[in-house]
Amino acid sequence: MKICVLVKEVPDAAVEKRLNNSTGRMDRSGEKNLNPYDTHAIEAAMQIREGGVAPVEEIVAVTMGPESAVRALHKAVSLGADRSVHLSDEAVAGSDVAATGYALAQTLRRESPDLVLLGQQSDDGECYTIGAVVAEHLGMPSLTQVIKMDVETGALRCERQAEYGYDTVQVSLPAVISVGDAINEPRYPSLKAIMGAKKKPLETVGAADVEIDTSKVGGENSAARWIAAKAPPAKAAGEIIEDEDTAETVEKIVAWLDERKLI
Amino acid sequence: MTNILVYALHYEGAINKNSLGAVSEGAKLAAELGGEAHAILVGEGVPQDLAASLGNYGASKVLVAEGPEGLAQPVVDAMGAAISGGDYKYALFGGGLLGFEIGAGLAARLGAGVAMEVTAVRAEGGELIAERPILGDSAISEISYRSEVGIVIGRLNAFEIKETGAGAAAVEQLSFELSPHASQAKMITRGEQRGADVDIEGADILVAGGRGLGKAEGFQLCEELAGAFGNNAAVAATRAVVDAGWYPYAAQIGQTGKTVSPKLYLAAGISGAIQHKVGMQSSENIVAINKDSNAPIFEFSDLGIVGDLNKILPKLTEAVKAKKG
Numbered sequence A: 001m002k003i004c005v006l007v008k009e010v011p012d013a014a015v016e017k018r019l020n021n022s023t024g025r026m027d028r029s030g031e032k033n034l035n036p037y038d039t040h041a042i043e044a045a046m047q048i049r050e051g052g053v054a055p056v057e058e059i060v061a062v063t064m065g066p067e068s069a070v071r072a073l074h075k076a077v078s079l080g081a082d083r084s085v086h087l088s089d090e091a092v093a094g095s096d097v098a099a100t101g102y103a104l105a106q107t108l109r110r111e112s113p114d115l116v117l118l119g120q121q122s123d124d125g126e127c128y129t130i131g132a133v134v135a136e137h138l139g140m141p142s143l144t145q146v147i148k149m150d151v152e153t154g155a156l157r158c159e160r161q162a163e164y165g166y167d168t169v170q171v172s173l174p175a176v177i178s179v180g181d182a183i184n185e186p187r188y189p190s191l192k193a194i195m196g197a198k199k200k201p202l203e204t205v206g207a208a209d210v211e212i213d214t215s216k217v218g219g220e221n222s223a224a225r226w227i228a229a230k231a232p233p234a235k236a237a238g239e240i241i242e243d244e245d246t247a248e249t250v251e252k253i254v255a256w257l258d259e260r261k262l263i
Numbered sequence B: 001m002t003n004i005l006v007y008a009l010h011y012e013g014a015i016n017k018n019s020l021g022a023v024s025e026g027a028k029l030a031a032e033l034g035g036e037a038h039a040i041l042v043g044e045g046v047p048q049d050l051a052a053s054l055g056n057y058g059a060s061k062v063l064v065a066e067g068p069e070g071l072a073q074p075v076v077d078a079m080g081a082a083i084s085g086g087d088y089k090y091a092l093f094g095g096g097l098l099g100f101e102i103g104a105g106l107a108a109r110l111g112a113g114v115a116m117e118v119t120a121v122r123a124e125g126g127e128l129i130a131e132r133p134i135l136g137d138s139a140i141s142e143i144s145y146r147s148e149v150g151i152v153i154g155r156l157n158a159f160e161i162k163e164t165g166a167g168a169a170a171v172e173q174l175s176f177e178l179s180p181h182a183s184q185a186k187m188i189t190r191g192e193q194r195g196a197d198v199d200i201e202g203a204d205i206l207v208a209g210g211r212g213l214g215k216a217e218g219f220q221l222c223e224e225l226a227g228a229f230g231n232n233a234a235v236a237a238t239r240a241v242v243d244a245g246w247y248p249y250a251a252q253i254g255q256t257g258k259t260v261s262p263k264l265y266l267a268a269g270i271s272g273a274i275q276h277k278v279g280m281q282s283s284e285n286i287v288a289i290n291k292d293s294n295a296p297i298f299e300f301s302d303l304g305i306v307g308d309l310n311k312i313l314p315k316l317t318e319a320v321k322a323k324k325g
C-alpha cells in the first residue's frame, strides 16, 4: 500500500494571525511550522505501517506552497514519511479551496496512492474541506473527521462523529481520509530523524509537471472571489481575573454570580 | 432565473434544524434575487409529507432523490444532477458536518466557488455575497462568486428558522446516477450514542469541561460543582473529551453536538474553538476558567479566570455550597 499524506506549512501557533487588508490574503510573515493537525495524519500512516495488516511500501508527504514550505516537508519526513513532493509554482499562489484541492489532486494523481490522508483542518485556512475536494477530483470515496481507522482487505473501517452521533463507515481503497485530532497522539521525532530529514528525496514540481490547467488556479482564477474584509461586530470585553490568591478569586466569582442571581 | 437549491438533511423522520434555517434563508435570498428556493432531500424512502413540509419554511419545490443516507458523495451526485438539469445559481447548506463535505465535493464537481462557515449572506446587484469569519473570528471576509454556480455553507445556527405559513411544497422525484466512488463507502452503523443518556438541555446552569481536565476522572470536579449549584445544573463537554471517551456524547456541545443557551455556562479547561463556540455562544452568562490567558474562549466570555482549574474548581464548589447554605 502506498500512502500520501497532505501537509501544509502554517504560521506558528504563537504568531498572531493577521490579514493583509489590500490583498485579502493572510499576512504570512513570521515564524512558520507544520500544520499541527497534519502530524495526526502522518502518525496515522505510521500506525498503519506498524500495524502490519497491510504492508506499506511508501509514505509520501505532499504539499503545495511557497519555497519555505520545504520545512514542513522536512518535519513530515522526520515524523516518518519516506520522501516528499513539493508543488511550488507562482501560478497556484492565492488559490481558493476548490483550486487548491484541484492542484493537489493533480499532484497526487502522478503518485497513484492507495490512500490519501489529511489533517482535519489547516490552522490558518480552517476550511475542513480540502479532503472532500481532492476526493471528488480523484474519483475516490472519502470521509472527514475520522477518529478510528482499521485496515481490512482492500478497505478501511472508519469511525467518526457526525451530527447525530458516531458513524461507522466502510470505505474501499483507494480513498481519501481526513483524520480528526482524537485519532492518535503523534510521536516526537528522534534527533536522528530530524538530522536525516534533509537527506530524504524531495521532488519539486511545477504546475506543468503535474498537468495543472493554470486557467483554473491562482487568486485571479479562483471561483470564490475575496472582495473585502471587515472587523467583526464589537463585543464588550469580558472581565478578567488573574488567579493569584485562589480564595480571593473564588470570592470574586461568587460575588459576580450572586450579582446576576445565578446562585 | 436565479433559483437557490438548499440541501435538507433529515434523520429518523425529522429535518435537521440547521437545514430548516438554511431553507428559510434560501427563501429570503431567492425572493431578493427574483427567483425561488428549492430544497433537496436524499434518502431511502423519504416520506412525501416530510418533504412537502419544507414549504412551510419557504421552499416552493422539494426534490426527493432515492439514495444512501448519512454519506456526502451520493448527495453530491444528486445535487449535481439537479443543478445540471435545473436553473440554479446557488447551492446553500446549513451548519453541520455533512453540508461541509457535500458543498466541497459539489464545488469540485461543478468547478464552483465555495465559502464555508458563512455567518451572513446578502443579495446585491443580483448576486449573493457571503460573509465568512476567518482567523479565529478576528476578521470577516466577504466572498462573491465568479463561477456559474456559487456554493454557500453556513455556520451552525447562523440562519434563523422562519415559518412562512405557505403550506405544503410541490414534491418532485429526482432520478440520478450514483457515481462509482459514491458507492465505495458503506454505512455500517449510524448515529451511535456513546456513553450515558444524560439530559442537559433543560438545565439553567451548565458546568462544561474540556481537555484541560486532564483525564476522565477530572469530570468529577465539574460534577461536584454542578451538584453544588443544585437540581437545575448539569455537566456538559467538548468533542475533544467525548472523542477521548471521558464523557458521554449526549453531553457534547457544539457543531456535531447540542446547541444550548443556559443562564450560566461555566467552561473549565476549554479552549473555545469555533465548533464549540457555535453551540453555546448565546448563553446568557459565560464564565471561563483557563490557564492560558490567550485562550480564544476569553474573547467571548463575560467573566474570565486565568488560572488552574484544579485549584479553582474545588474551592468554588465549597463556596457555592456555603452560599446556598
Ligand SMILES: Cc1cc2nc3c(=O)[nH]c(=O)nc-3n(C[C@H](O)[C@H](O)[C@H](O)COP(=O)(O)OP(=O)(O)OC[C@H]3O[C@@H](n4cnc5c(N)ncnc54)[C@H](O)[C@@H]3O)c2cc1C
Binding pocket: A120, A121, A128, A145, B097, B209, B210, B211, B212, B213, B237, B238, B239, B240, B241, B252, B253, B254, B255, B256, B257, B258, B268, B269, B270, B271, B272, B273, B274, B275, B276, B289, B290, B291, B292, B295, B307, B308, B309, B310
Ligand atoms: C467538523 C468539526 C466539528 C467539531 N465539532 C465539535 C463539537 O461539536 N463540539 C466541540 O466542543 N468541538 C468540536 N470540534 C472540535 C473543536 O475544533 C476543538 O478541537 C475542541 O472543541 C477542543 O476541545 P477542548 O477545548 O476540550 O480542548 P483544547 O482545545 O485542547 O483546550 C483545552 C484547554 O484547556 C486549558 N487547560 C489545560 N490545563 C488546564 C488547567 N489545569 N486549568 C485550566 N485550563 C487548562 C488549555 O489552556 C486549553 O485552552 C469540531 C471540530 C471539527 C473540525
Ligand SMILES: Nc1ncnc2c1ncn2[C@@H]1O[C@H](COP(=O)(O)O)[C@@H](O)[C@H]1O
Binding pocket: A006, A007, A008, A035, A037, A038, A041, A062, A063, A064, A065, A100, A104, A117, A118, A119, A120, A121, A122, A123, A125, A126, A127, A128, A129, A130, A131
Ligand atoms: N496547500 C496545501 N498543501 C497540502 N495540503 C494541504 C494544503 N492545504 C490544506 N491541506 C490539507 O488539507 C487539510 C485540511 O485543510 P483545510 O481544508 O484548509 O482546513 C490540512 O490538514 C492538510 O492536510
